[in-house]
Amino acid sequence: MGMTVSEKILAHASGRECVQAGEIIWAKVDCAMMDDLLGPRVEIADNLETMGVPVWDPEKVVIISDHYTPPANIKQANIVKYTRDWAAANGIRNYYEFAGPCHQVMMDKGHVLPGTLVVGTDSHSTTYGALCSFGTGIGSTEMSGVLATGEIWLKVPASINIRWDGKLRDGVMAKDISLKTIKAIGHSGATYKTMEYRGETIRGLNMDERMCLTNMAVETGAKAGLIEYDEVTAAYLKENFNITGDFSRFNADADAVYSGTFTFDAETLAPQIACPHEVDNVFDIDDIDRVRVDQVYLGSCTGGRYYDLKMAADLLRGKTVAPGIRVLVSPASRDIYNRCMREGILETLAEAGCTILCSTCGACLGVHSGNIGDNEVCVATTNRNFLGRMGSKSSGVYLASPLTAAASAITGYITDPRDFLKGA
Amino acid sequence: MVKGKVWKYGNNINTDIIAPPESIELSVKDAAAWSMRNVDPVFAGAYKSGDIFVAEHNLGSGSSRETAPLMLRELGVRVLVAMDYARIFYRNCINVGMIPVECPETNKIRKGDIIEVDFAEGKIFNETTGETYLCNKIPPHIVGIMEHGGLIPYLMAEKIGKKQIH
Numbered sequence: 252m253g254m255t256v257s258e259k260i261l262a263h264a265s266g267r268e269c270v271q272a273g274e275i276i277w278a279k280v281d282c283a284m285m286d287d288l289l290g291p292r293v294e295i296a297d298n299l300e301t302m303g304v305p306v307w308d309p310e311k312v313v314i315i316s317d318h319y320t321p322p323a324n325i326k327q328a329n330i331v332k333y334t335r336d337w338a339a340a341n342g343i344r345n346y347y348e349f350a351g352p353c354h355q356v357m358m359d360k361g362h363v364l365p366g367t368l369v370v371g372t373d374s375h376s377t378t379y380g381a382l383c384s385f386g387t388g389i390g391s392t393e394m395s396g397v398l399a400t401g402e403i404w405l406k407v408p409a410s411i412n413i414r415w416d417g418k419l420r421d422g423v424m425a426k427d428i429s430l431k432t433i434k435a436i437g438h439s440g441a442t443y444k445t446m447e448y449r450g451e452t453i454r455g456l457n458m459d460e461r462m463c464l465t466n467m468a469v470e471t472g473a474k475a476g477l478i479e480y481d482e483v484t485a486a487y488l489k490e491n492f493n494i495t496g497d498f499s500r501f502n503a504d505a506d507a508v509y510s511g512t513f514t515f516d517a518e519t520l521a522p523q524i525a526c527p528h529e530v531d532n533v534f535d536i537d538d539i540d541r542v543r544v545d546q547v548y549l550g551s552c553t554g555g556r557y558y559d560l561k562m563a564a565d566l567l568r569g570k571t572v573a574p575g576i577r578v579l580v581s582p583a584s585r586d587i588y589n590r591c592m593r594e595g596i597l598e599t600l601a602e603a604g605c606t607i608l609c610s611t612c613g614a615c616l617g618v619h620s621g622n623i624g625d626n627e628v629c630v631a632t633t634n635r636n637f638l639g640r641m642g643s644k645s646s647g648v649y650l651a652s653p654l655t656a657a658a659s660a661i662t663g664y665i666t667d668p669r670d671f672l673k674g675a
Numbered sequence: 676m677v678k679g680k681v682w683k684y685g686n687n688i689n690t691d692i693i694a695p696p697e698s699i700e701l702s703v704k705d706a707a708a709w710s711m712r713n714v715d716p717v718f719a720g721a722y723k724s725g726d727i728f729v730a731e732h733n734l735g736s737g738s739s740r741e742t743a744p745l746m747l748r749e750l751g752v753r754v755l756v757a758m759d760y761a762r763i764f765y766r767n768c769i770n771v772g773m774i775p776v777e778c779p780e781t782n783k784i785r786k787g788d789i790i791e792v793d794f795a796e797g798k799i800f801n802e803t804t805g806e807t808y809l810c811n812k813i814p815p816h817i818v819g820i821m822e823h824g825g826l827i828p829y830l831m832a833e834k835i836g837k838k839q840i841h
Binding site: 644 | 687689691692695696697699700701703713714732733736737738739740741742744745759760761762763766767770771814816825826827830831834835
């Protein structure tokens with residue numbers, strides 16, 4: 252019987268020829284990522300001391316202080332300091348801070364490769380699936396076990412086959428594909444499972460767009476979100492890291508077995524909006540009432556990549572943001588920040604009236620740099636719109652694409668970006 | 676087997692609700708007072724050790740933040756019952772020594788009911804209504820971790836201990 256991408260990667264990680272959905276395996280971890288929010292400070296340092304063992308392989312560990320950088324108060328500053336000191340004391344050379352949200356930094360710095368098993372203390376570790384890596388989020392105690400042994404037990408997940416065919420229309424982005432898929436699967440529809448995205452539309456997406464899909468796989472409850480190795484993956488690896496190997500052995504077999512298949516048509520996809528307070532509360536933009544906006548947030552490991560900011564800047568060029576609203580931009584990594592600066596993208600956004608923040612997780616999860624107040628509304632290119640996510644429990648977060656966010660910034664209410672493309 | 680008073684919630688009690696963003700920078704001990712504040716301001720102050728936390732679908736969705744189960748544990752939660760769980764939260768509960776029970780009929784359980792959870796037999800008896808509900812059996816490899824009281828003692832006994840012997 253053929254294997255899915257998940258089965259192939261997990262067979263490799265467990266040293267087996269073949270594994271099947273439902274089996275419990277012990278798998279070797281290729282890379283373990285910790286952040287500042289849920290890294291060493293939450294149980295991990297204490298647990299390792301209890302177990303009395305060192306980190307199994309410091310070269311396979313990456314620590315990224317991203318949620319509390321820049322720190323908003325003394326507590327946050329001390330958490331970052333603790334994380335930095337712990338990394339140094341435990342011989343972790345791969346330590347980053349102020350480099351941007353962890354998942355983008357993991358990709359930028361080459362810590363993710365096709366066919367690998369990567370675990371992270373952040374649930375959006377599913378992002379790595381864009382490079383055909385089995386990335387999954389784990390808790391702090393689980394991470395303590397990984398650091399002690401280099402292994403983790405996993406139940407090999409069944410996979411859902413997500414097929415997108417056709418070409419995206421102008422004004423529609425990967426974020427819209429992501430939200431539409433989540434609406435169809437539901438916010439727990441893929442729990443204990445993996446989502447594998449394929450089809451003509453997916454093959455046509457660049458790596459920035461692919462990461463937007465796999466990043467949000469966890470919003471359906473999925474263990475991982477995977478995209479097969481293809482020419483786009485090969486070109487990305489060659490261009491960024493001069494890696495030329497062929498990783499197509501991790502792609503699914505033609506006779507792989509899926510627990511279900513969903514097919515979608517990209518040609519008819521409209522911009523999508525996830526309304527408060529659940530990520531699967533998704534509507535076509537035409538189907539929602541006029542919603543006034545107080546803040547627009549363009550950033551995060553979901554929607555702050557180079558392509559996202561470039562598309563937003565193209566729409567905002569020569570225009571100004573609506574009076575009375577604030578538009579915050581946080582590039583998804585320092586590398587992206589610098590590239591956008593060199594190419595004039597940040598200049599275009601700033602001149603339109605956007606405020607450029609450093610690369611950070613801050614506002615996305617409501618811990619600094621742009622929290623929202625009582626009854627305020629934010630349109631965000633981020634991944635969660637839970638109650639109180641970005642601030643007050645009476646506030647509302649609407650998740651949208653970078654283009655929809657940019658269009659909404661101009662008008663001051665949630666706006667279809669296609670309105671600005673007509674006749675352009 | 677445990678018996679206790681029910682605190683009952685609905686679908687999608689996510690990690691931002693259990694462990695609100697503002698609380699995460701605090702120690703778990705201090706953060707616990709914030710738990711569930713946005714949906715039930717009474718919860719953190721009034722939950723008694725031995726009470727049972729019951730929800731419906733998709734309990735613990737969202738973040739991998741282990742502060743969510745740790746804050747509940749700090750308030751005295753040992754046993755949780757829900758129709759289903761988000762997978763990271765489910766593992767986190769087991770790893771920190773809590774018992775997440777899956778029961779498809781939690782919609783019949785109400786706040787204040789007294790229930791008896793027999794997780795070995797996979798049954799819940801609702802003393803208030805006289806009803807009995809079936810639960811999913813906990814898989815054997817997870818029972819192994821639970822019997823050690825969580826992942827760390829399990830690994831010390833089953834993995835690290837053995838490594839040192841060889």
